Amino acid sequence: MLKKKIGIISYKAGNIYSIQKSFEYLGCEVSILQNINKLKNIDYLVLPGVGSFGHCVKQLSKNFSLSIFKKIILKDQIPLLCICVGMQMLGHLSEESPELNGLKIFNFTIFKMKEKNQLKIPHVGWNDVTLKKNFEFFKKNYKYDFYFDHSYIVKEDKFCIGFSRHTEKFSSIIQSKNILACQFHPEKSQENGINFLKAFLNFYA
């Protein structure tokens, strides 16, 4: 069987190494992309993101042409997995860095989690994700643990296929066409995380 080829977008804002090792664990061939002008031999793209929204957007636009990136995603429709701030960057704006625009691939805005009772923010640790529909091995209406580490959220909308609750309900997985995005860190979520990456590969196989 041919190895699946993963390209991780490297823009100095993210835990690329862990993501690389997770896909390699699944038997994939991983390239770290510093350039996306000529994408050859890439079956799947991954957009990671650790940092503030502003820092990630700045770094991404400094290292890559956003218009080429959008063309690859929207026209060529290469399957894309976005993780954490990688997911948030798909939206329009974030309360974290209101002076900068996101990629505007989705119509959402990113909000700071509201404070509520004694719940702590940042939302750090393992929380349930409830699936709104079946997604490969993940069953509708079932809960699965994933590892989160964030203070900002995407609210639930029509593309949300998995949600979680902390101080309020939010989208933890969104999916539309060739794009799958998650607020949690699959590369850090042990068995469920590895299964989620496998689900991404199978879903777009």
Place this chain on the structure above:
Amino acid sequence: MLKRRLIPKLLIKNLKNKKSLVFFTSENFKKFKIVGDPVSQAKIYQSQRADELIIFFCDKQTNIKNTENIELIKKFSKEIFMPLTIGGGVKKISDFEFLLETGADKVSVNSIIFERPKIINEAAKKYGSQCVVVSIDFIQEKKKIFIYDSKKKSFISIDLLSYIKKLVDLGAGELVLTDINRDGKNTGLNIEVAKFVSENLKIPVIISGGCGVAQDFINCFKQTEVQGISAGNFFSFKDQNPFQTRSQISNAGINIRI
């Protein structure tokens, strides 16, 4: 609902005669006991479903980015698919970048906060508060709290809560509190400090120092708002592993991963 966390702590030292980095535990931050190879031990914790790991480099090194550390962190990232907080000798913003790129999810700062608290603010702006962990070591004498400056090797008398609140305002996203007097003593966690700090802070608090039996975890989770409990000796030398501890905690009605 967000779950409480069990966090094995790995202290790392370079043994000159062995030319390799080893995992050890401490008692009162002094008497050291070698456990063994850090990555093998971490793999055991991973299979026992620990929620997260804390790794502290404890050598007095000038640079956290030395070759041995890099190799070790990379090995962790290769074999461990769980969240890592890494600290010990973080001095510069570029240390954050380096650690986050090599496999850390959160970076812990300790002695640098006495010299240059603004590093918390700079790191939070760039990388977000969610990856800035402040780690504070303290002792309690009657009602008084003293925090430990490991660089100057001295204790500072302080109003702990107002001090921490200042660090939170700067952008700290998580706090790890370690009671030095209880470290390695199996006498139970400092519930008094855990309670008043966790109840008065908006950010998650992790407490460490003194776990002797599973009931110590249960008592602390029940009586305080701490999000996580970290332990070195408990998970290394007791018959109990995180998996067994977890079932006992869960049976006591605490929301934890099982």
